[in-house]
Amino acid sequence: MKRLAASTLNIVQITSTILKREDKLTRESTPFIHEESGEACMTLKFKTREAVTHIAPYVLGKTLLDLQKEHGLSSIRKLSENENIYGCSPKVKQWFKDNGSDLFLYPDGAAVDLSHKVSGFLGVPKEQLVFGNGSDEVIRLLTRAYLSNGDEAIMADVTFPRYQTNVSLEGGTPVIVPLEDGTHDLRGMLELITQKTKLIFVCNPNNPTGTIVGKKELLQFIESVPSNILVVVDEAYMEYVTTDDYLETLPLLSAFDNLIVLRTFSKIYGLAGLRVGFGVMNEEVAEQLRKVKDVFNVNTVAQKSAIIALEDQAFIRECTHKNEQGRLYLESEFDRLGISYFPSQSNFIMVDTGMNGDTVSYELVKRGLVVRSGTLLGYPTTVRVTIGTQDDNKRFVGALEDILQNEGVS
Numbered sequence: 001m002k003r004l005a006a007s008t009l010n011i012v013q014i015t016s017t018i019l020k021r022e023d024k025l026t027r028e029s030t031p032f033i034h035e036e037s038g039e040a041c042m043t044l045k046f047k048t049r050e051a052v053t054h055i056a057p058y059v060l061g062k063t064l065l066d067l068q069k070e071h072g073l074s075s076i077r078k079l080s081e082n083e084n085i086y087g088c089s090p091k092v093k094q095w096f097k098d099n100g101s102d103l104f105l106y107p108d109g110a111a112v113d114l115s116h117k118v119s120g121f122l123g124v125p126k127e128q129l130v131f132g133n134g135s136d137e138v139i140r141l142l143t144r145a146y147l148s149n150g151d152e153a154i155m156a157d158v159t160f161p162r163y164q165t166n167v168s169l170e171g172g173t174p175v176i177v178p179l180e181d182g183t184h185d186l187r188g189m190l191e192l193i194t195q196k197t198k199l200i201f202v203c204n205p206n207n208p209t210g211t212i213v214g215k216k217e218l219l220q221f222i223e224s225v226p227s228n229i230l231v232v233v234d235e236a237y238m239e240y241v242t243t244d245d246y247l248e249t250l251p252l253l254s255a256f257d258n259l260i261v262l263r264t265f266s267k268i269y270g271l272a273g274l275r276v277g278f279g280v281m282n283e284e285v286a287e288q289l290r291k292v293k294d295v296f297n298v299n300t301v302a303q304k305s306a307i308i309a310l311e312d313q314a315f316i317r318e319c320t321h322k323n324e325q326g327r328l329y330l331e332s333e334f335d336r337l338g339i340s341y342f343p344s345q346s347n348f349i350m351v352d353t354g355m356n357g358d359t360v361s362y363e364l365v366k367r368g369l370v371v372r373s374g375t376l377l378g379y380p381t382t383v384r385v386t387i388g389t390q391d392d393n394k395r396f397v398g399a400l401e402d403i404l405q406n407e408g409v410s
């Protein structure tokens, strides 16, 4: 069977997905306690800022241990958070064994050694780098520094949810542009620019769909955005990209003062638990973000580990290669099963099982595999699976086939 393009995903289903998603957005923009009565503020003993009442609490899943106990599983694999399934460079692990004596000291608030390393590796001046407690923090620094009440920030729907949360927290208005076939609708985003627009987020590859925007299209977009609006290109998964049609954004920084590129050590570098990411931007913006950040925001172990991880590019190349093999394998298996998926350039794939995503996720957990249901992500008949080792991938395909057969879908 031929590989299915993203556009073959059921149109009716996508439309209903978007409606569902809008429902969710409306729900999220009302107080989350006593939704119907709207009495959230009154029930709080200590009244929060207005913007906080609009934020729903982040729902964390059960721990692996809890799930394992609940389902009586001898083993369980987590394929739900797009971490690097191969861990981090063995050199980082060795450092942990040999060190740890200077933890009584505060970390270097300017991350001097790490800045030096990243600056040399990427070929950008260190003054253009801002490190965060994960790139999540850099997103927060941007909204903190640049958004005031009523300012607008444009982003896709569906994309990484932290853009929306942080914009809302600052009293800003998230302006949401539905994806087209799982990909950013850059033209639609341009059309929604107003006098109030301060920030635009482009997640490339996009989480949760894994898709990228074409090289030419993204360049044209960056050229078309007025120069007073900050364009944030989030490249958390860029090391997994293998197509040539992917825009290299760093060389554009000298031409576009309003461009900000986000990177992280949480994904292919395998350091999600340590929390370190960074943004690359013009010096003026970097200086403003540094004013807003906590002084000691990136801990000592994270800084040291990131330096070592960056030095081990052989490990990174190996992970990119293994991930691509896994991606091709999963895609060919999905083709065989006759189910569609968004064409991914990342370390996860969003696959349309034709069944309720929650049901499929639950059935997969019973078989020892944790994935992310697409229901909350806005695509109710999908699941998002992190590409695993060859064993994980085979186990996932076997389990999925079994579930689909039991339900008579495949």
Ligand SMILES: Cc1ncc(COP(=O)(O)O)c(C=O)c1O
Binding pocket: 082, 133, 134, 135, 136, 137, 160, 203, 206, 207, 234, 236, 237, 263, 264, 265, 266, 272, 275, 276, 277
């Ligand atoms: C697109 C995207 N950006 C940013 C992040 C945040 O990464 P971190 O804060 O771990 O650097 C994530 C995490 O899942 C992500 O998917």
